[in-house]
Amino acid sequence: MSAQALAAPLPFLAIDDAARLSRTQAREDDREAIEACQRGDREAFDRLVERYQRDVYRLCYRYVNNHHDASDLAQEAFLKAYRAIGRFRGDSAFSTWLYRIAVNTCLNFRSSRRLPSEPLEDDVPDAAKGVADRIEQDELSQQVREAVSRLPEKQRATLILKIYHDLTHEQVAAIMGSTVGTVKANLFHALGNLRKAMTGSKTGD
Amino acid sequence: MWTHVSDETLMDVVEGAAGDRALGHVATCERCRARVDEARAALGLTVRAALPEPAPIFWDVMRRRIAQRLAEVPPARSRRPLWAAAAVAGAAMVVLATGVGISPTVETPRHATAALPAWSALPPADQDPGLPVLENIAPTMAAVSPSVECPDLAECVAGLSDDESRALADALRERIAQGRTL
Numbered sequence: 001m002s003a004q005a006l007a008a009p010l011p012f013l014a015i016d017d018a019a020r021l022s023r024t025q026a027r028e029d030d031r032e033a034i035e036a037c038q039r040g041d042r043e044a045f046d047r048l049v050e051r052y053q054r055d056v057y058r059l060c061y062r063y064v065n066n067h068h069d070a071s072d073l074a075q076e077a078f079l080k081a082y083r084a085i086g087r088f089r090g091d092s093a094f095s096t097w098l099y100r101i102a103v104n105t106c107l108n109f110r111s112s113r114r115l116p117s118e119p120l121e122d123d124v125p126d127a128a129k130g131v132a133d134r135i136e137q138d139e140l141s142q143q144v145r146e147a148v149s150r151l152p153e154k155q156r157a158t159l160i161l162k163i164y165h166d167l168t169h170e171q172v173a174a175i176m177g178s179t180v181g182t183v184k185a186n187l188f189h190a191l192g193n194l195r196k197a198m199t200g201s202k203t204g205d
Numbered sequence: 206m207w208t209h210v211s212d213e214t215l216m217d218v219v220e221g222a223a224g225d226r227a228l229g230h231v232a233t234c235e236r237c238r239a240r241v242d243e244a245r246a247a248l249g250l251t252v253r254a255a256l257p258e259p260a261p262i263f264w265d266v267m268r269r270r271i272a273q274r275l276a277e278v279p280p281a282r283s284r285r286p287l288w289a290a291a292a293v294a295g296a297a298m299v300v301l302a303t304g305v306g307i308s309p310t311v312e313t314p315r316h317a318t319a320a321l322p323a324w325s326a327l328p329p330a331d332q333d334p335g336l337p338v339l340e341n342i343a344p345t346m347a348a349v350s351p352s353v354e355c356p357d358l359a360e361c362v363a364g365l366s367d368d369e370s371r372a373l374a375d376a377l378r379e380r381i382a383q384g385r386t387l
Contacts, residue, residue, distance in 0.1 A: 037281050038281060042275055042280060045281070049268050050268060053267055053271075075267065079271070079275065079278065082278060083278060085281045086281045141253065141256075144251060144253070144254030145254055145256070159251070163252070164251075184213040185211070187216055188219070189212060191248055194247040194251065195244070
């Protein structure tokens with residue numbers, strides 16, 4: 001492979017201007033809701049829940065790989081955020097702060113329960129697409145999710161935040177309380193371990 | 206001596222953000238190129254691993270559950286910086302000093318109840334200019350609100366909402382206007 005080919009950016013890692021504008025607007029909306037929360041307005045927090053519940057739930061799901069625990073952890077993360085919102089100073093984006101709470105909630109998760117995965121799919125497979133293909137894809141997705149959920153904790157959190165939540169290295173570093181260099185190294189190790197796990201090798205830190 | 210590039214730099218290569226030197230190395234180093242290829246293959250797998258999407262009603266259920274649990278939690282309040290609380294209390298002292306001896310109708314200083322920035326950081330106690338002021342007005346606070354248990358005056362004033370701060374200032378002005386001793 002040539003150096004030129006190696007230098008080509010991966011398309012799904014690019015952030016376009018529209019997304020940046022959208023984030024700026026979201027940040028302003030967040031600021032208004034947070035200030036209302038800090039004045040004791042509970043309904044304002046509901047707006048934040050509505051805005052972020054999907055992201056927080058999915059982050060938790062990636063971490064524990066089952067719906068039941070992910071739902072519990074997401075709720076717990078929001079409760080912690082509400083209790084602490086009076087101390088939120090706006091040094092970072094609210095989403096960064098909230099993700100940090102969610103990641104810490106997941107990292108502290110020590111459940112004796114080991115429930116099987118509980119997918120709640122609401123769409124019916126299209127027979128025309130081929131049921132066999134669909135099943136194969138579902139199985140692959142499940143294998144990857146399981147492999148991700150078995151990664152060492154920091155690698156797992158780093159990979160989930162970077163790949164599935166489209167955060168920058170700087171944002172992930174802020175959430176993880178580490179440096180950008182450490183985030184990149186953790187991500188690289190996570191990908192290496194994921195690849196090994198998918199091909200049947202052992203994972204390690 | 207032949208040295209490989211760091212994992213951090215290899216991640217830059219995977220993301221297409223590496224410099225020429227790193228790219229040149231990876232292009233000629235079989236070991237590093239293999240690691241980059243593995244990482245890219247894993248990246249391809251991760252983006253194909255969709256999550257099972259909950260039924261749409263799940264999001265409403267989760268919001269309701271969170272709202273129910275929040276109802277058991279005291280309302281969130283921002284922690285007001287002590288210097289700001291001291292500004293309110295200090296303004297009350299100005300009202301006291303001018304109002305008691307000079308006139309029963311006292312103009313309220315506008316800065317006394319100015320809105321406080323919600324994003325302000327709380328300064329460390331040893332750098333907070335408001336604390337000495339607060340200590341000085343402790344007797345006044347106790348006289349105005351004798352029924353309120355407030356072992357730590359600074360904490361108590363810092364925790365007041367805007368409405369509570371205004372009520373405190375109003376109470377002080379009212380007593381001054383009545384010519385009562387505080």
